[in-house]
Amino acid sequence: MQKPKRTDREIISNYIPEQTVDLVLHWIERYQFRMRIKRKRNTKLGDYRPPFDGRGHFITINHDLNKFAFLITLVHEVAHLTNWDKNKNRVKPHGPEWKKDFQELMLPLLKQNIFPPDVNHAIDKYMRNPAASSCSDLHLMRALKRYDEKNHHLVHLEELPQGAKFKIANGKIFIKGEKQRTRFKCLEVVTRLTYLVSALMEVEQIM
Numbered sequence: 379m380q381k382p383k384r385t386d387r388e389i390i391s392n393y394i395p396e397q398t399v400d401l402v403l404h405w406i407e408r409y410q411f412r413m414r415i416k417r418k419r420n421t422k423l424g425d426y427r428p429p430f431d432g433r434g435h436f437i438t439i440n441h442d443l444n445k446f447a448f449l450i451t452l453v454h455e456v457a458h459l460t461n462w463d464k465n466k467n468r469v470k471p472h473g474p475e476w477k478k479d480f481q482e483l484m485l486p487l488l489k490q491n492i493f494p495p496d497v498n499h500a501i502d503k504y505m506r507n508p509a510a511s512s513c514s515d516l517h518l519m520r521a522l523k524r525y526d527e528k529n530h531h532l533v534h535l536e537e538l539p540q541g542a543k544f545k546i547a548n549g550k551i552f553i554k555g556e557k558q559r560t561r562f563k564c565l566e567v568v569t570r571l572t573y574l575v576s577a578l579m580e581v582e583q584i585m
Contacts, residue, residue: 389415393439394449395492402452409459411435413452418442420547420579424451426458428466435459446497447522453483454508472509480508497521516560519578535562536577543567544581551584 386406391399393415406413416438424439437455439448457480458471469475484505487493493501500521509515523534535554538544542554552575555563561574 393441393443393445394452395445397490397492398449398487401486402449405456409435409456409463411437411456411459413437413439415439415441418547423447424455426455426462428459428462435462444522444525444527446493446525449487449492450484450501450522453487454480457483477508481505494525496524516577523578531582532580533583534577535564535575535579535581538581538583543584545584546575546579546581552581 386403387399390402394402405411411434414436418440422440423443424437427436429435437452437459439451439455443451457476460479460483461469461471461476464479465475484501488498488501488505491498497518500515500518504515504518535544538554540554540556543551544554545551551567552564552573553567555565555572557563557577558574561576564573564575565571566573
């Protein structure tokens, strides 16, 4: 017997705080977008694609985000959608118009006291001038990562001393170098190439 298809509510409830499910379902119906949950991507948490070739709005979000990070990422992408509906590609993707839409979409969520106090404080600061990616705001990302499921073998790169050797998820091994704003210059051991790695990337230290 074929299993019954899960409803949007059943699916989305696994990824966002329960109090926000009705609002997100309202957005899906109102703005008519498809959403796909994707495997972890190191370069982005989510993305938005405007209507093209007969297909409507399309949003993807990484599956491994905790419920607070998933929700904020979703709001980020829905703001791209509402900005596109109003302005198409006549404005910058993360310009003043997008910032205004993001702030307006976040307001009803902030009024519900959904987020823990530390995350709420970080969001309050971030909301004053939202960035192109919440990843670029280390204060917000640190607060959100406190609510990730813990892997005790992993640490954030910023916790390691300079010169430490570490491994990332794909198995590549690096040596930690000096800090460059929110990232560290890291030398890949095999290729001897230098990469800028986020201070909050979860890595495994190699002794």
